[in-house]
Each structure stands twice: as C-alpha cells, then as structure tokens.
Amino acid sequence: MAEASEFSSASRPMADGEEIFDVVIVGSGGGGLVAALAARAAGLQPVICEKQRVIGGSTGMSGGMLWIPDNPLMKADGIKDSYQDGRDYLRAVIGDPDEPSSAARRDAFLVSGPQMISFLQEQGLRLVRCAGYPDYYDNYPGGSAAGRSVEGIPWDGRQLGPWRPRIIGGLGEGVGLAVTTGEIHTLNSFTHTLASFLTTARVVLRTYGSRLRGQDLFTNGKSLAGQLTKILLDRGVPIWLDTAVDDLVTENGRVVGVRAVREGRPVLIRGRRGVLLAAGGYERNPEMRLKYTAATQPNDGQRSWGNPGNTGEVLAAAIALGAKTEYMDEAIWLPSPRAELGGSSLTIARNYPRTIFVNNRGQRFVNESNSYVEVGRAMYANEAAPCWLIFDDAYRRSVPWVNHLPRLRDIAAVIPGRMPRQWLADGWIKRAATIEELARLTGLDPRALAATVRRFNRGAVAGTDPDFGRGDSAYNRHLGDPGHRPNPALGPVADPPFYALPIYPGDVGTMGGVVCDARARVLDHDRQPIPGLYAAGNMAASVFGRTYPGAGASIANTTVFGYIAARHMAASAREAAAP
Ligand SMILES: Cc1cc2nc3c(=O)[nH]c(=O)nc-3n(C[C@H](O)[C@H](O)[C@H](O)COP(=O)(O)OP(=O)(O)OC[C@H]3O[C@@H](n4cnc5c(N)ncnc54)[C@H](O)[C@@H]3O)c2cc1C
Secondary structure, eight states: OOOTTOOSSOOOOSSTTEEEEEEEEEOOSHHHHHHHHHHHHTTOOEEEEOSSSSBOHHHHHSOOOEEOTTOHHHHHTTOOOOHHHHHHHHHHHHOSOOSTTOHHHHHHHHHHHHHHHHHHHHHTOOEEEOTTOOOTTTTSTTOOSSOOEEEEOOEEGGGGGGGGGGBOOOHHHHHTSOOOHHHHTTGGGTTTOHHHHHHHHHHHHHHHHHHHTTOOEEOHHHHHHHHHHHHHHHTTOOEESSEEEEEEEEETTEEEEEEEEETTEEEEEEEEEEEEEOOOOOTTOHHHHHHHHTTTSOOOSTTBOSOTTOOSHHHHHHHHTTBOEEOTTOEEEEEEOOGGGTTSHHHHGGGSSSEEEEOTTSOOOSOTTSOHHHHHHHHHHTTOSSEEEEEEHHHHHHSOSOOOOOSGGGGGGGSTTOOOHHHHHTTSSEEESSHHHHHHHHTOOHHHHHHHHHHHHHHHHHTOOTTTOTTOSHHHHHTSOTTOSSOTTOOOSOSSSEEEEEEEEEEEEEOOEEOBOTTOEEEBTTSOEEEEEEEOGGGBOOTTTTOOOSTTHHHHHHHHHHHHHHHHHHHHHHHHHOO
16 A cells, blocks of 8 residues: 555556556646545545646646635625625526536535635635625625635645646746736736736736745735645655546446546556545547537637647546436637737736727627626627627736736836737728728628627716626726726727627637536436446536636635535545445
8 A cells, every 4th residue: 555655656556557646636636636635634545647748737727716615714804795695696697406406516615615615725825815806796696706715825846846837837937927816907007006006016016026035926826736735745645647547447336436547658547435536627629519519509629728738538438337317518718819818918808998899790799898608608698709809099008918027127018008010910900990890891781880889888988888897897997997987897998999809709618528416426318326437527527617716716716616625525434434
C-alpha cells in the first residue's frame, strides 16, 4: 500500500504496475483537490491522478470564486442569508427540479456548501468575501445583492517550494497584475471614479510591492489551487502528475479502480472505498462537442477558454460503463470576440453603456448584461451565434484597450481610448460614420439596425431598457461603468463613428455529464448508483440545471460535490468497519 506521507513518485506497488489507496481521485481541479482534503481529514488515504504536468485544471486558470449561499464569511460580515433564501433562489432561477438538479441535490449543495467552507478554513485555506458582487439574478426571490461569492486571498506561491511551478497559470497572470476577481472589473473604469482609481492603485501597489519583496503572489483560481495543494502536500497526500486515466476497472459490478498511464507506464490504481471522477468537462474534445451539440447548440469547442486537458475520455469511460447523462449540449457559455481580441475591453463591452448585441436581423435579442450563460443560450435561441457587438466612439474613448501590464513602465498603454488601429486595418472590427453605413459593412439590414439603435437609445438615455430590462438588477449595474449616470449598464449608442464585430458563443467549460444523486454517486439508466463510482464538477450534469446563479457557481458545484463524495466514502468505510 502506498504510504500516506508520499507525494512524489515513490509509492510502493502492490504487484507489478498496481497501486492501492482508499480513494482514487481523477483530476486535480477544485473538486479533486477538495475531495482529497476531505478524504484525508476523514482518515482515508486518497491519491489524485492528474494527466497534465500541472495542478489545477480550469479551476486553477479561473477567477477562483465560489458561490456558496449562507456561507460563514457572509455571517462574519453580518450579511443576512439563510438556507431558505438559497432554496427559494435556486427555485426561482432554475425552475422545477429535474434529475441532475433534483430537490435532494439542491438541498445537499445548500447544506454542505457552508460546512465545506468552514472545513476548508479550518484546514488553513484563506478566503475573502467578494463583497458587493451580487448574485446574477439578485432581483429574483431569495437573491442577494450583497453577494454570496468568496475567493482565495492573494497568496505567496513561494510557500509551495519545488511545487510552485506545478500550479497551472491563472487569470491574474493574463492581466499581469496581482488582482483578485472581486477587483478585476474595476480596472477598466480606473479613470471614471475615485473608488475605481483607488482600487486600481491598490492592485498596482500590491503587484509591484510584492515583486520588490521577492514574493510570487497567486490570485484567483491559482490562489485556490496553490493553497489547496500546499495543504495537501503538508498532509502527505499524493498528487500524481503526468498520470492519465483512460479506463475504469470493475469487479463484481463495483468500480474498484482505474487504469492509467503514469509517466509513460501503464498502472492499475485501486480505490478500496471508491473512485471519484473530477476530470472536468469535454470542452476540448471537438468530436464529442459536435456529437452532443449538433442538433441544438452546435459548437466544436474551438472557442473554449477551458483547460486544454479537459478532453472527455473519462466521461466516455463512465458512459461506456452505463452511466446516464444529461445536458450534454450545454456549456458555461462566455460570449467572446475572436481569440486575438480576447481579454480586451471587447470582452466586458456588453456590460458597459453605449453597446448592444444584435442578431443577423439587426435586432436585439437579450439583456446583454445578464449572466454569460443566459446570453450564450440566447445567442443560440435567436439565430445569433455569432451575433454582432455594436458600440460607439464614446465607449472606445472611455476604456483601456491593453489589459496586460507586464512592466510598470508600460503604464501609458492603459490610457483609455487607444484601441489598436491594426484591429480595424485587419478587418476584425468594422467602423463607419453612420449606423446605416455600419450595417452595410456587416451585411445587416440598415433600416432594421437603425431602428434598433433608435429604440435602444430612447430608453438608455433615461437609464431604462423596456425590452429586456438591462440595468435593472444590482448585478447588471455592478459590472457596468460606475461613473455613468443614471444607469451604469445603459447609455445610448449615439457618438460616431460606430463599430461592429462578431461575438461567438465561446465557453469556459461544458456543463453536461453523468447524472448523480445527492451523495455524488453516479447513476445508471435505471437511476441506481453504480457501486464505487462518484463524480463532481463538469464531469457531472450541473446541480444548477442549464442556469448559472452566481459568480463562482461552477467551482462551488465541483468543490461541494467533491466534498460530499469524499465524506460519503468515509462514512461507508466507517460502516464497513463497524462491528
Ligand atoms: C478563464 C476562466 C475563468 C473562470 N472563472 C470562474 C470563476 O470565477 N468561478 C467559477 O465558478 N467558475 C469559473 N470558471 C469555470 C470553472 O473554472 C470550471 O467550470 C471548473 O473549475 C471546473 O472544475 P472541475 O473540477 O470540474 O474541472 P477542472 O478544474 O478543469 O479539473 C479537471 C482536471 O482533470 C484533469 N483530467 C482530465 N482528464 C483526465 C484524465 N484522463 N486523467 C487524469 N486527469 C484528467 C484535467 O487536466 C484537469 O486538471 C472559469 C473558467 C475559466 C477557463
């Protein structure tokens, strides 16, 4: 048996090419890391098998927020919330329960979520509340405008010693700043309000101050993955990198382990208490994507921002074993410009005044400022995949166009208004003196587009959107331009020249997968648990159905069900050992 203190490649094999643990965890994203910690704390010996040479998956690359209703950090700050509010809210956002989003699974999420946060804090994970980051539907029953999201603190990665380079690159690195996800949206408005300026100044001081001190600050998902990794290593939990699981092993109808290729050699890894699949979605598998989406929301995953390792072979193995699946055509959509423009102010434009999305008929079709998942679904439902982003010159002048700040001396690049001319010269963005001319350049009907803009502008000037309610929720206003009145999410598209570019249904991961029960056990087509098999995260059909209730919903989904799975395995082990 491999010893609990080992975390390198030094474990002792059972037989040639065979290893045994209590729990085999496939994938080192949020679900895998938290499950390993919960299993270890419950006295089990887990192993994490990660196919890449880095830890963290999409969780590590992400904003790293967790959306947990009624969490202890809210309580500490005196923010009112309750289990019942969370329940009402899920009901209002998701609608009637179905199998993956059953009442029992919603309850399990709501009950275990706050417990998991307390557990992680006790284990040493340092979190902050994303104060004021509202739920995505804060104006629905049970919604919270104060916000239910938390994230890891800026954390010095040097504490990982030799494991520091083994954490996957995160969001903050793309920006070039040690910025938290709660702060990031203020960077675009640093010249608009004093509050935004002060937040941005704090971020810049933190970044360069820490560099002067020789620190390597991890933020966002990298902080979460880095901190959890450090805690696991301190507890001697093995994290096997370069270990690609390709099949599940069953004996007498029970899943007893996995087959993997570890550092080039085949290995059978047994899990006496079970196997947890936390290998993410299949966003990076074009064939699977097309197979499951062709009839409804066709997408080949080429515009996915998800972890390159999420290629679906583990999901395929579970399906081959008889696991039932749901929502296989669904994704955590992220409306995105072409890749070369990603990360620029075009990504946040739909939240800012003086911008709209239109479909091929030149008509608006959605509240552009709502959840990215809702907007992505609306793109498909309205023949708008891709759609057009239309904005005016006042928007161009108001925001910075370089979001990456590698060195302080490059600071001039962030002065608002400097949209690279090359983007126009290359034809990636169209520009015209009038809306009608812009329509001709983009192939839209000039009269239809002009009518759409006129209608939008009438409401926008007054800060209202009678057609789609943009700017009504605290969430819409939070991500808008804090310096814009009367509504931070709404302003007329009125100041020539005008600009247009295609926006595609990109994503940050798929949302469909195996159907699980409230204990994270994978179900077969007769709705019976497949003995020994558990799943969490994007491997499983989401507890939130086809919706996305708040910032950090996905990482909450994977971590909470990873936690639940580990505790269920521990409870089963205790039962088995009882006299
Ligand atoms: C840029 C970006 C920002 C985001 N921001 C947020 C946010 O702030 N909050 C939020 O909730 N969500 C966010 N998301 C989405 C979220 O990160 C993911 O949906 C979530 O982290 C998925 O977690 P997971 O545990 O299911 O999978 P992952 O975190 O992707 O982990 C899966 C792991 O399994 C490994 N794996 C895959 N196949 C195998 C195999 N065969 N053998 C062994 N290992 C395997 C993968 O390499 C990967 O490391 C963001 C995503 C991105 C890309």
